[in-house]
Amino acid sequence: MSEKHPVIAVTGSSGAGTTTVKNAFEHLFRRESIKPVIVEGDSFHRYDRKEMKAAVEKATQEGRTLSHFGAEGNHFDKIDELFRSYGESGTGQTRKYLHNMEEAAPYNQEPGTFTPWTPMEPGSDFLFYEGLHGGVVTGDADVARWVDLLVGVVPIVNLEWIQKIHRDTAERGYSAEAVTDTILRRLPDYVQYITPQFSRTHINFQRVPIVDTSNPFIARDIPTPDESFAVIRFRYPKKHDFAFYLQMLHGSWMSRPNTLIVPGGKMGMAMEVILEPIVHELMETKKKAEMR
Numbered sequence: 001m002s003e004k005h006p007v008i009a010v011t012g013s014s015g016a017g018t019t020t021v022k023n024a025f026e027h028l029f030r031r032e033s034i035k036p037v038i039v040e041g042d043s044f045h046r047y048d049r050k051e052m053k054a055a056v057e058k059a060t061q062e063g064r065t066l067s068h069f070g071a072e073g074n075h076f077d078k079i080d081e082l083f084r085s086y087g088e089s090g091t092g093q094t095r096k097y098l099h100n101m102e103e104a105a106p107y108n109q110e111p112g113t114f115t116p117w118t119p120m121e122p123g124s125d126f127l128f129y130e131g132l133h134g135g136v137v138t139g140d141a142d143v144a145r146w147v148d149l150l151v152g153v154v155p156i157v158n159l160e161w162i163q164k165i166h167r168d169t170a171e172r173g174y175s176a177e178a179v180t181d182t183i184l185r186r187l188p189d190y191v192q193y194i195t196p197q198f199s200r201t202h203i204n205f206q207r208v209p210i211v212d213t214s215n216p217f218i219a220r221d222i223p224t225p226d227e228s229f230a231v232i233r234f235r236y237p238k239k240h241d242f243a244f245y246l247q248m249l250h251g252s253w254m255s256r257p258n259t260l261i262v263p264g265g266k267m268g269m270a271m272e273v274i275l276e277p278i279v280h281e282l283m284e285t286k287k288k289a290e291m292r
Contacts, residue, residue: 001148002087003289006282007127008036009083009134009143011197012153013069013160013190021153021205022130024271028279029126037124039082041131042097044075049112056185067186069132069193076141079133083146086120086127093117125286135197144200149278152201159209159223161216180217205271206231207264228264231255232274240274248273 001007010021029036045068047055052073059066066072078093085092096115098104104111135144135152144150155163161183168174168182198204208231209223234240237258245260246252249270252262262270 001146003285005087005090005127006125006148006286007083007087007129007146008149008151008279008282009129009147010151010153011041011129011132011134011136011201013132013194019130020268021151021271022128024268024275025128025279027272028276029128031276032279032283034125034279034283035123036126036128037086037094037120039094039127039129039131040097041079041129041133042099043095043114044079044131044133045097045114046073046075048114060185065185065188067182067189069186070189071138071140071193073189074133076133076136076138076143079129079136079143080141080146083127083129083143087146090124091122092120092127094120125283132194133197135200136193137196137200138193144197148282149275150197150201150203151275152198152204152206154198154204155207156209156213158213158216159207159228162213162219162222165216165219166222176217202235203274204231204233205267206233207267225264225267230262230264230267230270232260232262232270234258234260241277245270245273 008025010025012021025036028034045052052068055073056066059072068074082092082094095117096103096107098107098109098111098113098115100111104113107115109115133143134147135150137144154160164183165176165179168179169176207228209228211223211227213219213223235258242254242260246254249260249262249266251266252260252270255261260270
């Protein structure tokens, strides 16, 4: 962890809703006049799109699990090194994963490929990571130890699967059967690498629907925010002003001393209300450290 060069990481599975938290942070950064360097977790995948397809086919033939969730499919050591380096000096090596033609065109590359590793631009206030592995810990890497604020986004698993199936079929052109096969293939890695991170987070935002999601593989619609609640768990509840949260977030209540329940439609607002004082404190600490 670092006073001069804080690291914020938002971690969650594909289709979990990490983009909502990213948007909340972007609003906070603008209000606080913070200049972040933004790092996407996809840039730490080990294989580009064509290589990954071939590697998955080979692993399947050999009876092994290979997915973007697991250690074999990622450079966990490079995430660890980047977070450590940034915390110490505000610098580090990054690259981009080019998801589509729009992203790839400026680099004259094919979609599904990586840009070269390059030093990040100096002068940023925070490192902001959004991806699958912001709090991953293995025998070779301990990413979580470098993170000043670790936020988890983890809808209940049936809702997560519904969101993924709808996104990948509507936006990426996959069949429902293909997406289901992907969910099943990567389930061992999900259990080993993704789930344990949510025991290390400082705050978890978990969306829980109040409609039937018992069979996510035939669900026709994603439950709306008004058809769900946000269950927000705090690792260090004594550091939070729950009376203020309850006052600001109408219809919310405490289910446990460390757990706040908020109507789903207020989840974005809840994120900003809760995260703003934390981000402000990190920025004030940074300024004081730089003046010493």
